[in-house]
Amino acid sequence: MGRADARRARQGSARRAKPKQQKSVIRRLFTWKKILGTFLGVILLGMLGFIGLYLYVDVPEDGNEQATKQGNVYKYADGKVLARAGVNRENVPLSRIPRKVQFTFVAAENKTFFEDSGVDLKGTFRGILNTLMGEGKQGGSTITQQYVKNYYLSQEQTVSRKLQEIVISLKVDNKFSKEDILAGYINTSYYGRGAYGIQAAAQAYYGVDVEKLSVSQGAYLASLLQAPSQYDYSSATEAGRKRVKERWAYTLDNMVEMHKISPEERRKQVFDKPQDPKAAPGVTGQASYLVDMAKKELFAQGVDEKKFALGGWTVTLGIQKDKQQELEKAVKRKLTDELKPKSRKVDADAQLGATSVDPKTGHIVAMYGGAGWPKHYTNNATRSDYQPASTFKPLILAAAMENDAKTQDNLPINPNTIYDGRNRRPVVGGTIPFAPPNEDEEQYGKISVQTATNNSVNAVFAQMGQDVGLDEVKKTAVRLGMDGDKMDVKPAMTLGTMGASPLQMAGAYATLDNHGRKVTPTLVTKAVHNTNGVDEAQQLKDPIGDQVLSRRTADTLTSVLTGVVNDGTASEAVKNTDYKAAGKTGTSDDNKSAWFVGYTPKLVTAVGMFGEAAETNGKVRAGSQVTLKGTGGGGRVNGGGYPARVWADYTAAALGGDTGADFDLDAELGAGVTPTPTPTPTTPATPTPTPTPTGPSGTPTPTPTGPTGTPSGTPTGPPTGTPTTPPTGWPTDGGTTDGGTADGGTTDGGTTDGRGGGNGGKTLSSFG
Known part of the structure; x- marks a missing residue:
């Protein structure tokens, strides 16, 4: 072999050896044992990691806020949804x-x-x-x-x-x-x-x-x-x-x-096409006031505000949808449709609030608070910054009867007691001079408490308040649900100069309608909180409380107040009705508020109308109290006007065909019972001897002898003759000189002396 052949042989051997060397490297790096080991190692690490993760991660005690937060649902009395608030x-x-x-x-x-x-x-x-x-x-x-x-x-x-x-x-x-x-x-x-x-x-x-x-x-x-x-x-x-x-x-x-x-x-199975989307029931309009009041009621009864904010509450109200709608319609028909705020600025200042209550349950069945959020945030049904005026007067008579109060002549005060109704007549027996004017400076003679109530005579109730004792009047008012903190014990309180709300006045009159058992008007009838599917009911107070007035007193007041509807200041607005009704009008000083609080055997409704400046005008700021005079294009707004008309329209619609109920009264005289005959006038000098108790002056004291409270010594048959000798003069103390009259008239048919008097200065006044 030559050198060339040997060289080629060596090169061929080298080429054949090189691939063998490369294969050895790959095999050394990626042997099946290493691949399997790596795979098993990754799985082992993954398993260990998962075990560690399993041990480390716990199930959270609570869910996240988005999942746990619920909405609060507010329902009508029949279970239909009124509003939803928060997360749906x-x-x-x-x-x-x-x-x-x-x-x-x-x-x-x-x-x-x-x-x-x-x-x-x-x-x-x-x-x-x-x-x-x-x-x-x-x-x-x-x-x-x-x-x-x-x-x-x-x-x-x-x-x-x-x-x-x-x-x-x-x-x-x-x-x-x-x-x-x-x-x-x-x-x-x-x-x-x-x-x-x-x-x-x-x-x-x-x-x-x-x-x-x-x-x-x-x-x-x-x-x-x-x-x-x-x-x-x-x-x-x-x-x-x-x-x-x-x-x-x-x-x-x-x-x-x-x-x-x-x-x-x-x-x-057939595909059931869903209904078109609707806006979720929100908290605007009247619902805004109802939802806000419901929350305040629940917080006052111990519900935690923070817990409530997290949702999950179903709150059922006493509001009856049909009555709520009728109340809103009545306000529109009898008030807002007649207002022209663009052409009469005073019309823009008119606000109205109303509360309607079932006197047997104490549940609020309808409420009107105003135009609703965001147009008007103040709930006119619960605001207590306006005077209730003459709607307070029946509470004075209630205090008199509960305390067995007597006049300055030591005669019992009842619906037939005779008072001096002279305009600006100075109150006798007080330490602060007070001589309020009657409405339109009207002069009255000797009139019964019944007639004074029918015509809302200031002179009579100013004196009666003094006869009872202003402290006792306040105590009675507070027992009936009024706010004592807003009540100054001064003579002017007899004219209703304190602050009060339609809600409070509805409660006071509902107590009369409920024969003296305390009624605290309540909106919420049931509140249930749901946590993870478990319902927990909130304990609520019973709206019906203790007996705070005797039945005799409460029923007598109801009897008297039927006269206001039949013959008094509300008769024009509430005439020709198919139901029995009682109530009282009120018009405050300077005509900043006007009221009618009325009731039937099944429904009590307080309607208040308030003058509130809609916009800043000169020195008067928006929201300030202003007069209602001129509203609707008329003069003074009386309680017998818009408030009574709204009340009558609503009540007729709310009762529907259920108008046959009558008041079940155990009353001591008054318009709602058969009147006793008019007694022959007598004078203190020649009292007729009777076996009844006598006061210090020897004047006979009428005493109830039965359920009707007929005074003893009063003739049982019609008078046999006409009085021939009129009384010799006016009582000087605002009391009576006889047993009183039963027909609301006077005992002398007129007066012979000069009327008037007073203190010559401006006094606060309250009119019917």
């Missing part, structure tokens, strides 16, 4: 959801729910992979995982959140029953239209409570969860409607496969 969610226990409707969610989302361990590993890891690859949200989660994501975690799409979901889902499945998990899932899911949870969804899509959902409706709601906005049938495209019907059918077919409905029942 109302958690319901599984027992309220029809059984087959429950299975629609399992059929739509997770057929193996009742058998699985709470996690779909294949679907979950597919979701993790897609998340890492940036392909967005992926399905494949079990109902348990979706519940964990909704209730405990956030909606972010990250690997760490997905791993947390797996761990917590396994623990939740081990810790809670499948029923608890299903209820949580159904209540925390979002269904579109702002509805969280199946109860809100049932209302939003079908206008029913969850108990009334059909299988078809349940299948639609379960199908919504995959894509709420796309599957909202009313707003979906044609393609979207087709997909949601396919999803709906898929859900029902799965129920057949799961043996939850029969094939025959499946064939009968």
